[in-house]
Amino acid sequence: MNGFEKRANLIKEKIMQTTLDMLRTSEAKKIRIADISKMAKVSQVTIYNYFGSKEALLREVFKNYFDKAIRDFEDYMNEGHSLKEKIEHIIFLEKESYNDFPPALMKELLIEDNELSRYIEEQYKERTIPLTVRIIQEGKDSGEISDDVSIENVLTFIQLYMNQYETILEMANKSGDMDNFLEGMVHMFFYGVCGKR
Incomplete structure (x- = not known):
């Protein structure tokens, strides 16, 4: 795995962990990509690029x-x-x-x-x-x-x-x-x- 792939995996893991943390306190319907983006400190575009929706x-x-x-x-x-x-x-x-x-x-x-x-x-x-x-x-x-x-x-x-x-x-x-x-x-x-x- 090269440096780019490692960074990409770390960013994906950070987004997923942030989402899991948010699910512990909020209903799935109420969580927005904008909220995840803010908490994970990544752009909304990054989230959409990695996950699509x-x-x-x-x-x-x-x-x-x-x-x-x-x-x-x-x-x-x-x-x-x-x-x-x-x-x-x-x-x-x-x-x-x-x-x-x-x-x-x-x-x-x-x-x-x-x-x-x-x-x-x-x-x-x-x-x-x-x-x-x-x-x-x-x-x-x-x-x-x-x-x-x-x-x-x-x-x-x-x-x-x-x-x-x-x-x-x-x-x-x-x-x-x-x-x-x-x-x-x-x-x-x-x-x-x-x-x-």
């Missing part, structure tokens, strides 16, 4: 964020953690993504951008599901998941949790101690309401 910039920011989250988790998966640690890490990542991309913003972006929606669906099928199956299989191999429980059972249980994740995170937020609330949910995920025997 605000919609394309938002899509790129979200895709980049999603790709990084999966790469980071894949790295974590290869560090030899227990099943419980992996599940706790997933919940930690979900909590972090909730702060960066609240569910309402995610829905808004996915409804308004068919290309982004297709991309997320594709990533879910090609990367997220295989990673989840790997976690479950490793849990079964290590004896952390009962032989009486199939991979399909665990996937279904995880899906039930994920379908209600927005509600769970809102309740965790209202509890006043999100970390403790989520720790309790992890405990229930593994041991049910009766706890360890």
Whole structure:
């Protein structure tokens, strides 16, 4: 990579990070290219040259964020953690993504951008599901998941949790101690309401 390409990448990253920072405090509809330009200290023309439109910039920011989250988790998966640690890490990542991309913003972006929606669906099928199956299989191999429980059972249980994740995170937020609330949910995920025997 030559000096020009390095500078171009740094400018793109700066624009994308600025956009992500703005999304944490503002609705996507209210953010203008002029605002991003001012905050990133680059011209509007530069933003349009790199991304073409605000919609394309938002899509790129979200895709980049999603790709990084999966790469980071894949790295974590290869560090030899227990099943419980992996599940706790997933919940930690979900909590972090909730702060960066609240569910309402995610829905808004996915409804308004068919290309982004297709991309997320594709990533879910090609990367997220295989990673989840790997976690479950490793849990079964290590004896952390009962032989009486199939991979399909665990996937279904995880899906039930994920379908209600927005509600769970809102309740965790209202509890006043999100970390403790989520720790309790992890405990229930593994041991049910009766706890360890």
